Amino acid sequence: MCPKSSGLGLVQVYTGVGKGKTTAALGLALRAWGRGLRVIVIQFMKVGEDYGEILALKKLSGIDLFQYGRDQLIIKGKHTEEDVRLARQGLKKATEALSGKKYDVVILDEVNVVTHFGIVTAEEVMDVVRSRAPGVEVVMTGRYAPQPFIDEADLVTEMRMIKHPYEAGVLARAGIEF
Amino acid sequence: MCPKSSGLGLVQVYTGVGKGKTTAALGLALRAWGRGLRVIVIQFMKVGEDYGEILALKKLSGIDLFQYGRDQLIIKGKHTEEDVRLARQGLKKATEALSGKKYDVVILDEVNVVTHFGIVTAEEVMDVVRSRAPGVEVVMTGRYAPQPFIDEADLVTEMRMIKHPYEAGVLARAGIEF
Structure with a gap:
């Protein structure tokens, strides 16, 4: 068993329209x-x-x-009751995970988007994030991180798209984009 | 065994001073x-x-x-013969890896920096990258990607630092930053 890391307990946000947000969170999970x-x-x-x-x-x-989530694309402003129910379930799971009993690092993938879409409010998410036990690191990903997330975070990286193959007509590729 | 992905063979660059470049490459490796x-x-x-x-x-x-690499920080403009030798070894390994015989995805971590530092030239690296077999994806990471890499790449993401805990005096943390 490796020694535990010290200094955990910060909030990280990966946002922006460039590629690499979920990917960076996964890399962090691996590390x-x-x-x-x-x-x-x-x-x-x-x-x-x-x-x-x-x-x-x-x-x-x-x-x-x-x-x-549901196996269907959500259009901003057109989410369903089911989407709200699922997102709230996710936040409930996050609250448990952040108690510090079972996890040191909690990644909330696409939580920025679910908030931007108005499925849950930034305040609901912030209440969950602030409930974390000392030493539990939180990582939030997705485009359009709302300002309260950025204000609360200790680390914010914006992934800027300089070039993207979708622009050149390349479709998302298994093992690379998803 | 999962089906192989189609459409591989592009060049991806992750650069900028924000956190998440090597981390995104690792996440991509995992995916x-x-x-x-x-x-x-x-x-x-x-x-x-x-x-x-x-x-x-x-x-x-x-x-x-x-x-x-060597277990010592390299200062720009003050690299040694040993640094050049090691970087060239890395490029030799990259050339082999890019032949397509053994690998589908080749990650050249910090290759942008090694070039920016003048340890190897952008041209040397580009020759290696261009030698890749069809269907081999290349991922290049590190601050200060030289312009030829950006020109050659199909996908470029710049990690912009919006906030970083180092600014608040937090040291790099095991399992998170390294």
């Missing part, structure tokens, strides 16, 4: 797992197994993954 | 590995095992890792 930290990934607005990261996490034991 | 793709991580200017990602890659078999 933390390599150090023997206990990691959970809670994905909002995603469901199903057709993601390389899910196939990977299933192959390696030690990083827990939970998904709270 | 690709989850899909059954063959992945190699070639790290420039890094050596030793005190990285969470290295501990992780040692725990999970299937992603190869090679390091070409």
Whole structure:
């Protein structure tokens, strides 16, 4: 067992329209797992197994993954009751995970978007994030991080798109984009 | 075994001073590995095992890792012959890896910096990248990506630092920053 890291307990936000937000959170999960930290990934607005990261996490034991989404694209302003229910379930799971009993690193994947879409409010999410036990690190990803997340965070990186192959007509590729 | 991904063979660059470049490359490695793709991580200017990602890659078999660095900080303009020798070794390994025989995804971690520092030239690196077999994806990370890399790349993300805990006096934390 590796020694536990000290100084955990900060809030990290990865946002912007460039590629690499969920990917960076996954890399962080891998790195933390390599150090023997206990990691959970809670994905909002995603469901199903057709993601390389899910196939990977299933192959390696030690990083827990939970998904709270429907198998359908949500259009901003057109979400359903079911979307709200799922997002709230995700936040409930996050609250448990942040208690510090089971996890050192809690990744809330796409939580920025679920908030931007108005499915849950920034205040609901901030209440959950602020409820974390000392020493539990929180990582929030997704485009359009609302300002309260940025204000609360200790670390914020904006992924800026300089070039993207979608622009050149390349479709999302298994193992690379998802 | 998962089906192989189609459409591979592009060049991705992660640059900028924000956190998340190596981390995104690692997440990509994990995702690709989850899909059954063959992945190699070639790290420039890094050596030793005190990285969470290295501990992780040692725990999970299937992603190869090679390091070409000295256990000492390199100051720009003050690199040694040994640094040049190591970087060239790394490029030699990259050339082999890009042949397509053993790997689908080749990550050249910190190759941008090694070039910015003048340890190898952008042209030397571009020759290697251009030598890749069809279908081999290349990922290049590090601050200060030289313009030829950006021109050549299909995907470029700049990690912009909006906030960083180092600014607030927090030191790099095991399992999170390294």
